[in-house]
Amino acid sequence: MKSEAGLVKTQWMKRASQLRAAFVALGSEVLDRAFPPVCLVCSDAVATPDGLCPQCWRQLVPISTPLCPRLGLPFATDMGEGAWSVQAIANPPPFERGRSAVAYTDLARKLVSMMKYSDRPEIALFCGRMMAAAGHELLGPDAVLVPVPLHRGRQLSRRYNQAAELARAIARVAKTPVSTDLIVRHRPTVQQVGLNAGQRARNVEGAFRADARRVAQLREKRVVLVDDVLTTGATVSAAVKVLKRAGAGHVDVLSFARVVFDADMTV
Numbered sequence: 001m002k003s004e005a006g007l008v009k010t011q012w013m014k015r016a017s018q019l020r021a022a023f024v025a026l027g028s029e030v031l032d033r034a035f036p037p038v039c040l041v042c043s044d045a046v047a048t049p050d051g052l053c054p055q056c057w058r059q060l061v062p063i064s065t066p067l068c069p070r071l072g073l074p075f076a077t078d079m080g081e082g083a084w085s086v087q088a089i090a091n092p093p094p095f096e097r098g099r100s101a102v103a104y105t106d107l108a109r110k111l112v113s114m115m116k117y118s119d120r121p122e123i124a125l126f127c128g129r130m131m132a133a134a135g136h137e138l139l140g141p142d143a144v145l146v147p148v149p150l151h152r153g154r155q156l157s158r159r160y161n162q163a164a165e166l167a168r169a170i171a172r173v174a175k176t177p178v179s180t181d182l183i184v185r186h187r188p189t190v191q192q193v194g195l196n197a198g199q200r201a202r203n204v205e206g207a208f209r210a211d212a213r214r215v216a217q218l219r220e221k222r223v224v225l226v227d228d229v230l231t232t233g234a235t236v237s238a239a240v241k242v243l244k245r246a247g248a249g250h251v252d253v254l255s256f257a258r259v260v261f262d263a264d265m266t267v
Contacts, residue, residue: 037049037050037051039051039052039053039056040052040056040111040114040120040122040123040126041053041056041107041110041111041114042055042056044056050122050123050125050126051126052126056107059105059106059107060102060105060107060108061102061103061105061108062101062102062103062130062134063099063100063101063102063103063134063258063260064134065078066078066079068083068084068085068087068088069082069083069084069097070084070085070088070092070093070096070097070098071084071085071087071088071093071098072097072098072099072100072258073085073087073088073258073260074103074260093233093237093240093253094237094240094241094244094251095225095236095237095240095251095252095253096250096251096252097137097138097252097253098230098233098236098252098253098254098255098258099134099135099137099138099252099253099254099255100131100134100230100254100255100256100257100258101127101130101131101133101134101135101255101256101257102130102134102256102257102258103257103258103259103260104229104231104257104258104259104260105257108256108257109257111123111126111127111256111257112127112162112228112229112256112257115127115162115165115228116158116162116228117158119159121160121162121165124162124165124166124168124169125169127166127169127228127256128165128166128167128168128169128170128172128173129169129173130256131166131169131170131226131254131255131256132169132170132173132174134254135170135224135252135254136174138222138224138252138254139170139174139176139224140174140176141175141176142220142221142222143176143221143222143223143224143252144176144177144178144179144182144218144221144222144223144224145167145170145171145176145177145178145179145224145226145254146167146178146179146180146182146183146223146224146225146226146243147161147163147164147166147167147178147180147225147226147227148163148183148185148225148226148227148235148236148239149161149163149164149180149183149184149185149208150163150185151185151186151187151188151189151207153188154188161180162228163226163227163228164178164180166226166227166228166256167180167226170226170254176224179214179218181211181214182210182211182214182215182218182223182243183208183209183210183211183239183242183243184208184209184211185207185208186207186208186209187206187207188207189203189204189207190203192204192231192234192235197232197234200231200232200234200235201232201234201237201238203234204234204235204238205238207238208238208239208242209242210242210243210245210246210248211246212246212247215243215246215247215248216247218248219247219248219249222249222250222251222252223243223248223250223251223252224251224252224253224254225239225240225243225251225252225253225254226254226255227253227254227255228255228256228257229255229256229257229258229259230253230255230257230258230259231258231259232259233253236253236255240253
């Protein structure tokens, strides 16, 4: 009798799951007909939401192998296994590995600007998917995603932290946990736009503070610091140093875009 009741319950749950999936699909179809998906940048029609049209997609420059294993800078040719870039040799970063999804082209700049300043947090879904693919070797159950924090005043005016939105989007894809309270930006800083490398470093010096107790709780995990754009690396380097002083053993950096040529350093 129990087995018969169990069978009925299993069949009922299966049917309920099928009905739920059907209602979700129907709801999505209704929404797509009422509000057809459009390109995140130019608003041309696209097949799926939270994506780019072919013309905008072609303007992105994904960063893939061969690349510097330390900084994630792309190589023009394969330099051989373990070969570092000139930049990594001359000025080794405080983090173990850096990875970025795309080069900082005009289209990438526009996406980041819209996400940060035009109240478009949904753009993080698209960027986060690309970041999860580019940084797949950094992610996993032994890692924790830590977004670079905003000062509370700036976050209040912007309503959200774009780095946190990116981290949550990556977490959806990579099944990697997110921690938003490991590090805080306790001192306000001016925007980095227009500053040179030295000015950027001085601007963020002493701006971050890590929670040593929380860091100690995650000592067995690798920290993956998440940000939107990597330019000179001043911001992430300052945050990484604070995390390591608090006890973090291994810190990687994952960004959506990164400056490949100095002429592109405008954020």
